[in-house]
Amino acid sequence: MKLHKTYQLTDIASLIDAQIIGDPEFPVTGINEIHKVTPGDVTFVDIEKYYKKALTSDASVVIIDKKTACPEGKHLLVVDKPFNAYNFLAKYFRPPYFNQNGQSANSSIHPSVIIENGAIIADHVEIGEGTVIKANAVIAPHVKIGKRVIIEQGTVIGSDAFYFKKENGKHTHWHSCGRVIIEDDVHIGAVCSIARGVSGDTIIREGSKLDCHIHIGHGVVIGKHCLIAALSGISGKTIVGDNVTIYGQVGIAQNLHIGDGVTIYAKSGVMEDLEAGKTYFGSPTSEAREKMKEYIMLKKLPEIWDKVKRMV
Amino acid sequence: MKLHKTYQLTDIASLIDAQIIGDPEFPVTGINEIHKVTPGDVTFVDIEKYYKKALTSDASVVIIDKKTACPEGKHLLVVDKPFNAYNFLAKYFRPPYFNQNGQSANSSIHPSVIIENGAIIADHVEIGEGTVIKANAVIAPHVKIGKRVIIEQGTVIGSDAFYFKKENGKHTHWHSCGRVIIEDDVHIGAVCSIARGVSGDTIIREGSKLDCHIHIGHGVVIGKHCLIAALSGISGKTIVGDNVTIYGQVGIAQNLHIGDGVTIYAKSGVMEDLEAGKTYFGSPTSEAREKMKEYIMLKKLPEIWDKVKRMV
Amino acid sequence: MKLHKTYQLTDIASLIDAQIIGDPEFPVTGINEIHKVTPGDVTFVDIEKYYKKALTSDASVVIIDKKTACPEGKHLLVVDKPFNAYNFLAKYFRPPYFNQNGQSANSSIHPSVIIENGAIIADHVEIGEGTVIKANAVIAPHVKIGKRVIIEQGTVIGSDAFYFKKENGKHTHWHSCGRVIIEDDVHIGAVCSIARGVSGDTIIREGSKLDCHIHIGHGVVIGKHCLIAALSGISGKTIVGDNVTIYGQVGIAQNLHIGDGVTIYAKSGVMEDLEAGKTYFGSPTSEAREKMKEYIMLKKLPEIWDKVKRMV
Numbered sequence A, B, C: 001m002k003l004h005k006t007y008q009l010t011d012i013a014s015l016i017d018a019q020i021i022g023d024p025e026f027p028v029t030g031i032n033e034i035h036k037v038t039p040g041d042v043t044f045v046d047i048e049k050y051y052k053k054a055l056t057s058d059a060s061v062v063i064i065d066k067k068t069a070c071p072e073g074k075h076l077l078v079v080d081k082p083f084n085a086y087n088f089l090a091k092y093f094r095p096p097y098f099n100q101n102g103q104s105a106n107s108s109i110h111p112s113v114i115i116e117n118g119a120i121i122a123d124h125v126e127i128g129e130g131t132v133i134k135a136n137a138v139i140a141p142h143v144k145i146g147k148r149v150i151i152e153q154g155t156v157i158g159s160d161a162f163y164f165k166k167e168n169g170k171h172t173h174w175h176s177c178g179r180v181i182i183e184d185d186v187h188i189g190a191v192c193s194i195a196r197g198v199s200g201d202t203i204i205r206e207g208s209k210l211d212c213h214i215h216i217g218h219g220v221v222i223g224k225h226c227l228i229a230a231l232s233g234i235s236g237k238t239i240v241g242d243n244v245t246i247y248g249q250v251g252i253a254q255n256l257h258i259g260d261g262v263t264i265y266a267k268s269g270v271m272e273d274l275e276a277g278k279t280y281f282g283s284p285t286s287e288a289r290e291k292m293k294e295y296i297m298l299k300k301l302p303e304i305w306d307k308v309k310r311m312v
Helices: A009-016 A048-054 A082-093 A288-311 B009-016 B048-055 B083-092 B286-310 C008-018 C049-053 C080-093 C287-311
Strands: A004-010 A019-021 A028-030 A040-042 A061-064 A077-080 A143-145 A157-159 A165-167 A169-174 A179-182 A193-195 A200-203 A279-281 B002-008 B020-022 B026-033 B043-046 B061-063 B076-077 B144-145 B156-160 B166-167 B169-174 B178-180 B193-195 B203-204 B279-281 C002-008 C019-021 C025-033 C041-044 C061-064 C075-078 C143-145 C156-159 C164-167 C170-173 C180-181 C193-195 C201-204 C279-281
Touching: A004 A009, A009 A019, A009 A028, A009 A061, A009 A077, A009 A082, A028 A082, A040 A082, A048 A061, A143 A157, A143 B002, A157 A179, A179 A193, A179 C287, A193 A200, A200 C164, A279 A288, A288 B286, A288 C287, B002 B009, B009 B020, B009 B026, B009 B076, B009 B083, B026 B083, B043 B083, B048 B061, B061 B083, B144 B156, B156 B178, B193 B203, B279 B286, B286 C287, C002 C008, C008 C019, C008 C025, C008 C080, C025 C080, C025 C180, C041 C049, C041 C080, C049 C061, C075 C164, C080 C287, C156 C170, C156 C180, C180 C193, C193 C201, C279 C287
Parallel strands: A028 A040, A040 A061, A061 A077, A143 A179, A157 A193, A179 A200, B026 B043, B043 B061, B061 B076, B144 B178, B156 B193, B178 B203, C025 C041, C041 C061, C061 C075, C143 C180, C156 C193, C180 C201
Antiparallel strands: A004 A028, A019 A077, A165 A169, B002 B026, B020 B076, B166 B169, C002 C025, C019 C075, C164 C170
């Protein structure tokens, strides 16, 4: 995430009670996970074998648990528990809960927006012209919704990333400070959940239409003019191209790339990247034509078994 | 949908700024998609090769984009964009949103009905004696619920049909003006969604019991005394018979017919009609006994492979 | 369920208008299904072939539809319709609906708990220190939630068990009077549903993390430090061990036992007990290594078919 304004390193340090190695006046502009960092960002490291990776990344500031030689142009914030400090900053700059009881504060909602009874609009939300938020839907903090979008009943935009830090067999909640961005003319059906990014954004591009009970994981990007049918789920950070059609009850694993114009038939389980323009089926998926041949072959199995038995 | 009263054709024409070819005093009684029309209905056509189909259908009035020879007993409404005009009428006569802020208007709710905190009852809703609507459920406009029905928490009755008009690679929202009808003694579990019909009705017949996270598509009919387990989905316009048992995470494609007394095992994917009284399994489904044989054969495959290799 | 205080048998009898055979002052302490009973409990029987089972069970009191020889130490309550009488008691002692309009009565909620807008907290609920209940979540009556728990938006804790009494082809709602217990440091994602036990408890043990759209059936126990991904469902009374990892869209049938440390890959369908420490895949599941071999063999099928054809 980018901070809403620039802070001096010393301000950040005092929030987490850190010792500065570097320039106290260095301008800090963002907070990000290690694989999302750009110059101006704070990140953290707490395992010695990853020190080098963190210190040579694009991050300008590294929260670290030991005093270490600091490369030129980098700045260190030394604390006992870097993950806790990082999580504190993420929560401080993007608090997960409502600031105001019963009121949406610091939000920018076009006067034409229809908000039905029971829908909850959190703080720091933007909603564009002609959009409809139906009954009992929830728009969580820092979500950005475009024009002429329809959010159906009971849907949650901006739930937490399912993302934890594992230590000694326990899982610690990693505060998600990313956003959800819904572009113009998107339709999201009833009782869906769109998770926010961990530190980046989850994006649904213009004109895409989602049916009901769909889960979109953290940091996923859905391209333009896609159709996704009910009860499908897309795991964290997967990138879906434009004009993709996904039938019902499909599951797509994390960190994959689904090419433009792909069609995925119902109940498929996608475990690898899919090539643009092709049609897939099955779990794990193959090209639909290949999969159909397999099904035909399966029906022949008793006959094969019979012949093979007689030959021996 | 049938209109709540009869209108003269001239009233309809003025709503959509149309030129009338026919009798301005013709009594209009409904608005429907082309495959749902009955006499008295308005429908639309905007593709020349479908003109004949529309003009020879049971519809009495056709919204059309060009002046055309009008058959005996039919009436035309000429506009530039027939789909937009049709969508306007559907919204006008069955507005998708609440008319009253925080109040359910024009609804008929039996005094014995229990409505828990946070449940939203929209306008033009009917609810019968002894029914319970639990916390944060949503009953959308024009839904009709019978006696002794239980609607669990967070469930949405009457979400939009997942139905769009595709033009030039973009999908335009088709306003659903159909209803949902829930008959007596039905149970619908938590966080389900039951979509309204596009212009007809979605119906859950008496005594059927649905578990949680179930999606019922637009225009689906579920027969009497069915059981449907969690996370299953049934696509648009599929007809399910009486006494059908559907286990968890089953998906059924659209426009199918599932016979009375069918049993469908968990995680099945149904892609064709199923015969009454039989038991099915797999994706795509076969009769359960056949499918079980396939699974046994699959386990024999390494042995078959071994024998075939040695023979060659 | 255990009653909140001890009642005399005569008090119970008068609630359901029953004739007592036994000691009117016998102290009644609980109401339970036949397979959950302990001494002091009331249960019911209405089918003659199950009389013996009920009368020799650990239950002290049996609601029965005919006067019968009463074994030493047992007590009978004779009524016309034992199931209706049992259901009446279950509802009387644990009413399913809110007692107070808009207010949570008799609940114990730590002052540090954050309850976001639109979240509904029913009566007789306990919530521990540092817990967060997000927007539009529902905590149903008699749910117990530990410390530092996060319940995401739109999630329902304590929906009804999907449990009916079947008679003459109809299914009668069996009132669930069990509870849900969520231990410390649990995370439950958006739009999940956790069903209450029929007469026992559904339990999520400490540190377990559930993603979105997950259904947990009645009486299920999830062990410590489990991870469950989106759109998975676990059926009634299944026991899941500690440190189990369940990927997305998995389904687990009822009454199973999943051993400690098991991993279940995405979209699997579990139909039998799984051994501790192993990894499973497929529907029906096999050990993942075996399943992977099957998939490889499937790809060889055209080659096998080809060879077999040429041999004949």
